[in-house]
Amino acid sequence: xxxxxxxxxxxxxxxxxxxxxxxxxxxxxxxxxxxxxxxxxxxxxxxxxxxxxxxxxxxxxxxxxxxxxxxxxxxxxxxxxxxxxxxxxxxxxxxxxxxxxxxxxxxxxxxxxxxxxxxxxxxxxxxxxxxxxxxxxxxxxxxxxxxxxxxxxxxxxxxxxxxxxxxxxxxxxxxxxxxxxxxxxxxxxxxxxxxxxxxxxxxxxxxxxxxxxxxxxxxxxxxxxxxxxxxxxxxxxxxxxxxxxxxxxxxxxxxxxxxxxxxxxxxxxxxxxxxxxxxxxxxxxxxxxxxxxxxxxxxxxxxxxxxx
Numbered sequence: 381x382x383x384x385x386x387x388x389x390x391x392x393x394x395x396x397x398x399x400x401x402x403x404x405x406x407x408x409x410x411x412x413x414x415x416x417x418x419x420x421x422x423x424x425x426x427x428x429x430x431x432x433x434x435x436x437x438x439x440x441x442x443x444x445x446x447x448x449x450x451x452x453x454x455x456x457x458x459x460x461x462x463x464x465x466x467x468x469x470x471x472x473x474x475x476x477x478x479x480x481x482x483x484x485x486x487x488x489x490x491x492x493x494x495x496x497x498x499x500x501x502x503x504x505x506x507x508x509x510x511x512x513x514x515x516x517x518x519x520x521x522x523x524x525x526x527x528x529x530x531x532x533x534x535x536x537x538x539x540x541x542x543x544x545x546x547x548x549x550x551x552x553x554x555x556x557x558x559x560x561x562x563x564x565x566x567x568x569x570x571x572x573x574x575x576x577x578x579x580x581x582x583x584x585x586x587x588x589x590x591x592x593x594x595x596x597x598x599x600x601x602x603x604x605x606x607x608x609x610x611x612x613x614x615x616x617x618x619x620x621x622x623x624x625x626x627x628x629x630x631x632x633x634x635x636x637x638x639x640x641x642x643x644x645x646x647x648x649x650x651x652x653x654x655x656x657x658x659x660x661x662x663x664x665x666x667x668x669x670x671x672x673x674x675x676x677x678x679x680x681x682x683x684x685x686x687x688x
Contacts, residue, residue: 387684391499392507395517395553400560407525409680410673418679420450421687428482429455430473431509432464432489437649438509438519441674442486445682448675454482470494474501484686505685510549519648520553522677526670527605530644538564542596542629543609543654545575550648551609552579559586566591566599573611596629600639605666606631608647608655632656636664646670 385405391397398406412418427446431439439457446453454477456462464473470489477485484505487498492512499506510516528534539558545551545567555575558565565588567575574592583590593599600606608631630653636643644666647655651667659665 387681388687389505390685391505392517392681392685393495393499393511394508394515395520395557398517398557403521403524403557403560406521406677406680406684407528409684410525410677413676413679413683414673418449418683421683422446422483423450425449425451425483425686426481427451427453427682427686428477428480428485429453429457429509430477430485430487431455431457432459432487432494433510434458435488435509437671437674438488438516441671442507442509442678442682444675445678449679449682449687451483451682451686454480455486470498471501474498474506478502478504484682507681507685512549514549514552516549516553516648518674518678518681519550520557521681522670522674523550523554523607523646523648524557525677526646526666526673527644529669529673530666531604531642534558535562537604538566538599538602540566540568540596540599540603540606541609542568542606542631544573544611545569545579545609546573548609551607552576554607555579555583559583559588564589564591566593566603568593568596568599570594596631596635597638600635600643603639603643606636606639606643606645608645608651610647610650610652610654630654630656631659633658633662633664636662639664 385402429439429442443453459465482504485502486507486509487495488509489511492514495506495508495511508515508517541551643664645659645664647667649667649671
């Protein structure tokens, strides 16, 4: 069925918009890219990278992906580097880059719904590189592909999510993506950082086997994947709330030794102090592989969406 899928011209603004078959098509395409099966199919194209928030991995991986496919790139990595600092609207910024000949716009924005709005304004495909505190669809794809790469499957696994599940967009997007598979999800967070009600309601409606706990030790022995997120200081509305939860949890090698054989630790990065560096050189560490596959996966996406 996946050989009949065509993503040409498709906007990528929410993981909700993608079926399991479409996700598997993207993952198969990514594996092909990793095997060296990609040419300069975007030669003569232009990808605009418009980032209203700081980014290292998402911006760089999209930029590298576009260039490896032969595309040129343009854009900015912070609004103070553009006319946004002078008051230019998102509408006008999108129209300007499209007028300059952009064949695709990759955008990160601090406001929820901004990518959807940009897609309505633009006549070229818009890909979200992160949207408020709710959506990061391509990161969810990277995360799922990393899991499939490590285990050869996604079905049948027990995924633990630890940390800021309320304000972090990567955890919520991954949760929505995992609902396409037969998995168990354990959400581990203090009450102040627990998953939002709409996320829990969605997962329950999809029939996902879902558990909520406050102590990772309660589930560590049964997990296949521990997905760790940092506390989103910049998104927590009340500074006193942040002070109450900062440093509340830390994943160490001693903790992981209580887990099952083959346990993988993932993290969308950047990390602060929630993930000990002593894990980096062990078989548990999956987060650097996770970051690295961002390039071939985004190559596969750009090739499918822009190259047709």
